[in-house]
Amino acid sequence: MSAPESVVVVAGTRPEFVKLAPVVAALDRTDRFETILVHSGQHYDDLLSERLRESVSLPRPDEHLGVGSGSHAAQTGELVAGIGDLLSKHEPTYTIAQGDTNTVLAAAIAASKCPTTFCHVEAGLRSGDREMPEETNRVLADHVEGFSFAPTEQAAENLRREGVTEDVYVTGNTVVDACRKNIAEARAGSDVLDRFGLAEGEYIAATIHRPRNVDDATRLRQIVSALEDAPLPVIFPAHPRTEKQLSRVGSSSEGSLRVVDPLEYLDFLRLLDGATAVVTDSGGVQEEASLLSVPCLTVRPNTERPKTVEAGVNVLVEPEMLDEKLRTVVYDPDRREAMTGARDLYGDGRAGERIARLLAYRLGEESPDLDAHGIDDLLETAAE
Structure with a gap:
């Protein structure tokens, strides 16, 4: 067998670690690839990086850029330079990144300047x-x-409309792989409900972090007010930046809202799993909520996960309507039941395997059997 091909996998935020773990695991299960994991350092809090990496069974990063915080322009520029240097050093066949952060954009730009093939998960x-x-x-x-x-x-169709028609493959989302792999361990091993004195199905989970919500004092105050007045306890693991903004708008210690430190991944998964509903502006949480049959209220005017809205398991809501929508979900069991039951929107939990096998196939390996989703189906590009 020929020497393994090098693959650089770039991650820098909590969702990227979670969603790339199945890809790295699938690559490592073959003899075809040597994986080089790069941590950009975009999330630098320990709970959002090192301990998260351990909980999703990722190997220790081979390279760490340590970019930290900064303006979008400064952060992206530093990452482009740093990732570019690493690509020159390792000369990978493939460079893989996932999602929509500055880390992903920088990896794409750097890869476009090097003799490597960029792979966007x-x-x-x-x-x-x-x-x-x-x-x-x-x-x-x-x-x-x-x-x-x-x-x-639907995502492939978006690419078609923009003229991206070559080498587009519908693989499913690796969030399904990660959630299915980790939920049993979270249920068995996490004591997060006991730590917070919570009963299954008798609380609300919340996570708000996007600049549209946390940098706008009016929107943030409306969100906080709705969560404080919620009819059930609300557990809000706050991103460090969000916590800073929350302190500026103030929060009553007598209401339902309880702001806590960021949780380890398995603890958050268990918190979400046991919730009556979740209030969020995170794309990944919208997906995980659908997988775990948890009604989701997304505090945004739009979403890049429209399938959750179309399936009825996710409702887009503006801050001024959050209190009303939240009470409806809590007090109306029929409405709550209608917002569950769409567990298969994003695939069957084998996306990481498909990606690894597709990359091997493109290097000339024999077509693997992928059960109901065979290689021939995946090789039908969005140009069809």
């Missing part, structure tokens, strides 16, 4: 909102020549 998601920096990042990353691994046919 979770390609084709669109909210249509160019005010979101994430939307700009994902659009630009998708237009770098390489492989686009779309989570759904």
Whole structure:
């Protein structure tokens, strides 16, 4: 057998670690690839990086750029330079990144300047909102020549409309792989409900972090007010940046809202799993909520996960209507039941395996058997 091909996998935020873990595991199960894991350092809090990495069974990063915080422009520029240097050093056949962060955009730009093929996991998601920096990042990353691994046919159609028609594969979303792998361990091993004195199905989970919500004092105050007045206890693991903004708008210690430190991944998964509902502005949490049959209220005017809205398990809500919508979910069992039951929106939990096998196939390996989703189906590009 020939020497293994090197693959650089770039991650830098909590969702990227979670969603790339199944890809790295699948690559490592073959003899075809040597994986080089790069941590950009975009999330630098320990709970959001090192301990998270351990909980999802990722190996220790081979390279660490330590970019930290900064303006979008400064952070992206530093990452482009740093990732570019590493690509020159390792000369990978493939460079893989996932999602829509500055880390992903920088990896795409750096890869486009080097003799490597860029692979975008979770390609084709669109909210249509160019005010979101994430939307700009994902659009630009998708237009770098390489492989686009779309989570759904809807995402592949978005790429078709933009003229991206070559090497587009509908693989499912690796969030399904990660959630299915980790939920049993979270249920068995996490004591998060006991630590917070919570009973199954008798609390609300919340996570708000996007600049549209946390940097706008009026929106944030409305969100906090709705959570404080919620009819059930609300557990809100706050991103460090969000916690800083929360302190500026103030929060009553007598209401339902309880702001806590960021949770380890398995603890958060267990918290979400046992909740009556979740209030969020996170794309990944929208997906995980659908997988775990937890009604989701997304405090945004749009979403790049429209399948959750179309399936009825996710409702987009503006801050001034959050209190009303939350009470409806809590007090109306029929409504709550209607917001569950769409567990298969993003695939069957084998996206990481498909990605690894597709990359091996493109290097000339014999077509692998992928059960109901054979290699021939995956090799039908979005140009069809």
